[in-house]
Amino acid sequence: MSALLDVRDLVKTYGEGDAETRVLKGLDLSLETGELSALLGPSGSGKSTLLTILGTLMKPTSGQHIMLGQDLTTADDRNLTEFRNRHIGFVFQFHHLLPDFTALENVIFPSAVAAGRETRAARDRGRELLARVGLQDRTDFVATKLSGGQKQRVAIARALMNRPELVLADEPTGNLDRESATQVMELIAEINDNEQTTFLISTHDEKIAETCRRQVRVLDGRTASQSQS
Numbered sequence: 633m634s635a636l637l638d639v640r641d642l643v644k645t646y647g648e649g650d651a652e653t654r655v656l657k658g659l660d661l662s663l664e665t666g667e668l669s670a671l672l673g674p675s676g677s678g679k680s681t682l683l684t685i686l687g688t689l690m691k692p693t694s695g696q697h698i699m700l701g702q703d704l705t706t707a708d709d710r711n712l713t714e715f716r717n718r719h720i721g722f723v724f725q726f727h728h729l730l731p732d733f734t735a736l737e738n739v740i741f742p743s744a745v746a747a748g749r750e751t752r753a754a755r756d757r758g759r760e761l762l763a764r765v766g767l768q769d770r771t772d773f774v775a776t777k778l779s780g781g782q783k784q785r786v787a788i789a790r791a792l793m794n795r796p797e798l799v800l801a802d803e804p805t806g807n808l809d810r811e812s813a814t815q816v817m818e819l820i821a822e823i824n825d826n827e828q829t830t831f832l833i834s835t836h837d838e839k840i841a842e843t844c845r846r847q848v849r850v851l852d853g854r855t856a857s858q859s860q861s
């Protein structure tokens with residue numbers, strides 16, 4: 633394994649003056665290529681804030697953020713967008729699928745946006761990914777006709793579309809029943825195993841976290857402890 637991501641002394645404050653809230657207070661985290669890690673911490677501890685920064689959707693107030701050898705704290709917005717499209721996939725608690733679009737259209741959407749058009753290669757990869765997540769018979773279903781677990785599997789396929797090295801998942805099982813949640817985690821573990829895609833998954837659920845090989849805990853704006861299972 634080799635280092636994929638390294639953040640050092642990460643600080644994030646929201647607001648100013650009396651309204652200032654310091655959420656991350658000097659957080660350190662390294663992720664190796666191919667790791668499957670859970671991100672745990674009490675509500676409000678800064679998990680989503682950290683994922684948003686790691687996803688280059690927001691800059692930290694200070695600190696170092698290096699991924700694939702690039703210093704992302706000094707990159708401009710255009711470079712960050714390009715970097716994000718190429719290297720990072722996202723899965724959210726509320727899947728964020730486009731409701732009137734089919735499963736396939738939802739999966740190929742990020743690549744169509746990045747390429748400025750929809751290509752045949754993208755459609756082929758989209759179909760392959762939907763088969764990969766067990767939804768080959770749901771390719772042309774509109775998103776509203778899919779179950780919660782199926783929607784989340786489409787969201788995982790979409791996150792993988794551009795072959796990212798890192799997938800950031802913010803409570804991906806938070807809205808699912810236990811069985812669907814277990815299936816989603818099994819799917820993530822399988823993709824991680826076969827393709828060496830690195831996953832960082834925030835969760836409140838200790839059982840879900842235990843299915844990951846590593847658990848990173850955020851407490852009081854810092855990484856409090858890290859364990860390997």
Ligand SMILES: Nc1ncnc2c1ncn2[C@@H]1O[C@H](COP(=O)(O)OP(=O)(O)OP(=O)(O)O)[C@@H](O)[C@H]1O
Nearest residue numbers: 646647653655673674675676677678679680681682
């Ligand atoms: N845009 C914002 N402006 C001001 N404060 C914010 C903003 N976003 C988050 N916060 C605050 O930062 C703190 C951390 O929020 P964050 O969503 O990162 O925590 P979390 O660990 O993901 O919480 P949860 O587990 O409840 O989702 C909270 O106190 C929150 O109110």
